[in-house]
Each structure stands twice: as C-alpha cells, then as structure tokens.
Amino acid sequence: MTTMCLPPIIQGGMGAGVSCWKLAKKVSERGMLGVVSGTALDSVVARRLQDGDEGGHIRRALDNFPFKEMANRFYEKFFVENGKKLEEAYKALPMPTIKMNHNHLEALILGNFVEVFLAKEGHKGVVGINYLEKIQLPNLPSIMGAMLAGVDYVLMGAGLPTYIPGVLDGLAKWEKVSMKLHVTGPKGASASTSFDPTKILPGKLPLQRPNFLAIISSEIVAKTMIKRSSGEVNGFVVENHTAGGHNAPPRKVKGVQADAFSDKDTIKIDAIAKLGKPFWLAGKFASPEKLKEAKDQGAIGVQIGTAFAFCDQSGIPAETRKEVLDQCKAGTIKIDTDFRASPTGYPFKVVRLDDAPKAHKKRQRVCDLGYLRSIHITEDEHTLYRCASEPIDHYLKKEGEVDEVLGRQCLCNALMSLIGHPQVRDGYNEPVIITAGSDVLEVVRFLKDGDSSYSADDVIDYILGESTKK
Numbered sequence: 001m002t003t004m005c006l007p008p009i010i011q012g013g014m015g016a017g018v019s020c021w022k023l024a025k026k027v028s029e030r031g032m033l034g035v036v037s038g039t040a041l042d043s044v045v046a047r048r049l050q051d052g053d054e055g056g057h058i059r060r061a062l063d064n065f066p067f068k069e070m071a072n073r074f075y076e077k078f079f080v081e082n083g084k085k086l087e088e089a090y091k092a093l094p095m096p097t098i099k100m101n102h103n104h105l106e107a108l109i110l111g112n113f114v115e116v117f118l119a120k121e122g123h124k125g126v127v128g129i130n131y132l133e134k135i136q137l138p139n140l141p142s143i144m145g146a147m148l149a150g151v152d153y154v155l156m157g158a159g160l161p162t163y164i165p166g167v168l169d170g171l172a173k174w175e176k177v178s179m180k181l182h183v184t185g186p187k188g189a190s191a192s193t194s195f196d197p198t199k200i201l202p203g204k205l206p207l208q209r210p211n212f213l214a215i216i217s218s219e220i221v222a223k224t225m226i227k228r229s230s231g232e233v234n235g236f237v238v239e240n241h242t243a244g245g246h247n248a249p250p251r252k253v254k255g256v257q258a259d260a261f262s263d264k265d266t267i268k269i270d271a272i273a274k275l276g277k278p279f280w281l282a283g284k285f286a287s288p289e290k291l292k293e294a295k296d297q298g299a300i301g302v303q304i305g306t307a308f309a310f311c312d313q314s315g316i317p318a319e320t321r322k323e324v325l326d327q328c329k330a331g332t333i334k335i336d337t338d339f340r341a342s343p344t345g346y347p348f349k350v351v352r353l354d355d356a357p358k359a360h361k362k363r364q365r366v367c368d369l370g371y372l373r374s375i376h377i378t379e380d381e382h383t384l385y386r387c388a389s390e391p392i393d394h395y396l397k398k399e400g401e402v403d404e405v406l407g408r409q410c411l412c413n414a415l416m417s418l419i420g421h422p423q424v425r426d427g428y429n430e431p432v433i434i435t436a437g438s439d440v441l442e443v444v445r446f447l448k449d450g451d452s453s454y455s456a457d458d459v460i461d462y463i464l465g466e467s468t469k470k
C-alpha cells in the first residue's frame with residue numbers, strides 16, 4: 001500500500017446502518033475513505049426490502065450481483081411492495097450460529113454485497129467496510145459478499161483480529177477459510193467456524209484482496225497484530241476512549257480491571273509510528289487543528305465518527321438527528337461511557353437525551369437478532385449461544401452468572417430501532433439507544449448560520465480547511 005494516495009480522512013464505520021452506503025458514497029466521492037458498517041447487514045438489507053426498497057436501490061444492486069438466481073431468491077423472500085404495515089413485524093432471519101444454513105449464508109453475502117456495491121457505484125473513490133471482532137459468526141460470508149462488490153478496505157476493531165489478513169488472502173483465491181471462535185466453558189473448550197465460497201457460490205470470478213486496517217487502542221495491540229497476524233496488516237486506526245460505539249476496556253492496574261479510564265489509557269503514538277505502517281488517529285479529531293496534530297505525530301490523517309453520524313447522509317433518521325442537534329444547542333445533551341450496557345462487556349458510549357432514562361425502564365428483555373450472542377460450551381460438550389441481555393431465566397439456564405446480566409441492554413434491537421427498523425412485538429417497539437463519541441457535545445459547530453442540519457461535505461470542508469474545498 002503506497003502512502004502517497006492515502007486519504008487524510010476516514011469516515012469511521014458506525015454500526016449497524018448508521019454508516020450506510022449513502023454516507024460512505026458521499027465521503028468516497030470527495031476522495032476520502034468512506035466506510036459502510038458491515039454489522040448485521042443481512043437483517044438491515046432484509047428490513048429495507050420489507051420497507052419497500054425506496055428508490056429501488058437494493059433491486060439495482062442485486063441486478064449487478066454476479067449470480068442472479070441467488071439474488072432473486074433473497075429479493076423475493078423479503079421484498080414487500082410499498083413496504084410492510086407499520087404494526088406488522090419484520091420477517092426475521094435466523095440468529096447466527098456456527099453452522100448457518102445455506103439461505104442465511106446467502107443473505108449475509110448479499111447484504112454485504114449490496115451495501116458495498118451502492119457505496120462504490122458511479123465514482124472511482126475507495127470504500128471500506130467495518131466489522132467488529134466481537135461479532136464473529138457472520139464475518140466470513142460477510143467479507144466474501146463485500147469482496148464480490150470490490151471492497152477496497154476491511155477495518156476491524158473490538159478485539160484482536162489476527163486471523164483476518166489470512167482470511168482476506170484466502171478468500172481472494174476462493175479458498176476455504178476458517179477461524180477460531182471465542183468460547184467460555186471448561187478448560188480446553190474450543191470451537192471454530194469455516195466458510196468455503198465454492199460451496200455457496202455457483203461460479204468464480206477474480207477478486208482483489210482488500211487492504212486491512214486494524215482498529216486498535218494500544219501500542220501493545222498494534223505490535224501483537226503485526227507479530228501474530230496470519231497475513232499482512234496494512235495499517236492501523238488508533239482509537240482513544242472518547243470515540244463512539246464500543247471502546248476498548250481500560251487497562252488493568254496491577255492485574256485488576258479498572259472501571260474508569262485514566263492516564264494509563266493514553267496511547268503511545270510514537271511507538272505506533274515506529275512500527276512503520278500507515279495510521280490514522282480517532283476520537284475527537286474532527287477539526288483542522290486536530291488533523292494537523294495527527295499528521296505532526298506521523299499519522300496519515302484522522303478517522304471521524306460522531307461528526308458524520310449526525311450529518312444529512314447518516315443512517316440515523318432526520319428527526320433523531322434533529323433532536324440531538326437541538327439538545328446539543330440547548331446544552332441538555334449528555335454522553336457517558338456505560339460499562340454495563342453492552343452484553344459484550346466492553347464499555348459503550350451512550351448519548352443521554354432528556355427522555356432516555358424513561359425509555360430504558362420500558363425495555364423488555366428479548367433476544368431475536370442474536371449478533372452479540374457468545375458461545376458457551378458445557379462440561380458434556382454442548383454448544384450454547386447466550387447473550388447477557390436476553391431474558392434472565394434463559395441466560396441462567398445456559399450456565400450464565402446473574403451478575404453478568406445486570407444493566408445490559410439489547411444493542412441489536414435498540415440499534416435497529418435507531419436506524420428506523422424497529423422490530424414490532426405486540427405493538428411494542430424496542431426503544432432507541434443512541435451511541436456517539438464525546439464529540440457529540442460540540443457537533444453544532446458544523447451548522448452554518450441559521451441552518452438546522454449539515455452535510456458530510458460540511459464536515460470534510462471544515463476538517464480540511466478552505467484550501468481543499470470541492
């Protein structure tokens with residue numbers, strides 16, 4: 001990867017559906033790296049189809065999928081002309097498991113293909129896709145779908161994805177790829193999953209191996225990624241704990257997990273620069289001064305999330321964005337790092353609007369999307385899938401501990417609600433959770449005089465300064 005043509009701004013992946021194809025496309029057209037979220041794209045695209053596929057974008061993308069029958073099967077299963085009724089539930093996909101059925105693998109491939117295809121359509125800019133290492137089971141077929149659409153970059157954080165570079169090498173050659181899965185259970189318990197593209201796809205075509213950027217929050221993880229990866233790591237996004245979404249947990253102090261961030265969590269950028277790989281800094285870097293600061297430390301540029309999350313092209317619906325911007329102006333918005341909300345156990349940034357505490361109390365415990373389920377192996381070698389946000393009795397029956405469930409939220413359903421696709425159950429819609437970085441307290445700086453919203457162009461212009469405007 002030559003550093004000459006690398007973009008100074010990466011629009012960070014924001015799952016699920018917040019960094020949608022419309023946002024990534026806009027950013028890529030400006031010569032920056034636009035990134036779609038690869039999280040839950042099987043369900044996101046299936047729900048968009050059930051909402052009537054406004055503009056026919058998904059149909060157009062599917063028409064460009066190289067294997068027509070597969071594309072049509074998916075379309076026919078989920079498309080609802082003019083959209084389903086509001087009070088009707090969405091037709092669901094099965095929850096991810098180690099051995100997924102053929103239709104589910106197809107849905108994962110197609111969902112990822114569609115989002116990348118649309119982001120890349122009609123321009124020559126580069127597009128990336130973001131996955132979370134914590135959501136392991138859908139990753140192999142998802143990456144294949146993104147590669148079939150010619151994705152240029154794969155970015156992955158929230159874990160130590162040492163196996164991904166080798167997976168990218170293998171899939172580019174249409175080889176069977178596998179990965180070890182995180183499991184809990186008796187000593188020695190293990191599980192793995194594999195994906196053979198030739199068993200699912202009815203033909204072969206040349207594929208490019210995307211660049212791989214690991215999202216890391218410490219120089220130790222960066223070094224480990226280089227040393228232990230199964231192939232080439234092409235660069236790093238170095239994300240601090242002010243960033244939106246999941247954050248890396250605070251470092252341990254004398255072997256004990258700290259429950260707040262401190263000076264110990266300051267990342268040694270000079271140590272990362274010495275590794276000789278291109279890198280971008282993330283976490284409150286959306287200004288020309290911070291871009292310069294990043295470059296002065298040897299970075300190619302910056303990765304930006306929050307500023308893009310609340311712009312016109314974001315997957316967050318206009319009314320929610322407006323509420324955030326209004327509360328930002330009024331000074332009533334709050335942001336905190338919730339150490340309990342995410343069933344992954346990772347800290348998760350949550351935006352608190354005036355009515356948010358009420359919404360949380362109304363939540364019913366359900367688990368029907370299952371992206372964040374973890375794998376637990378019993379003494380007698382049964383494989384169980386469980387999520388600390390599911391109904392408590394279900395979790396306890398699966399050998400879960402009661403203190404793991406306290407304060408957990410169903411991020412899968414809440415984030416689907418955030419992007420306007422809430423599941424409907426007996427008239428009950430899952431309440432929205434909004435995640436953002438600490439920068440959400442200052443996003444009104446992108447509003448021009450008298451405007452009530454701003455665009456991805458405004459964000460890019462602001463960060464780059466006047467000289468590089470379109």
Ligand SMILES: Cc1cc2nc3c(=O)[nH]c(=O)nc-3n(C[C@H](O)[C@H](O)[C@H](O)COP(=O)(O)O)c2cc1C
Nearest residue numbers: 012013014015243244245283284304305306436437
């Ligand atoms: C709404 C939202 C969702 C996010 N989701 C993800 C995600 O799914 N995966 C990921 O790697 N980073 C995620 N992030 C982090 C961003 O990609 C980015 O690194 C970070 O927000 C940069 O900090 P900033 O928000 O101060 O610009 C998310 C950020 C936001 C604001």
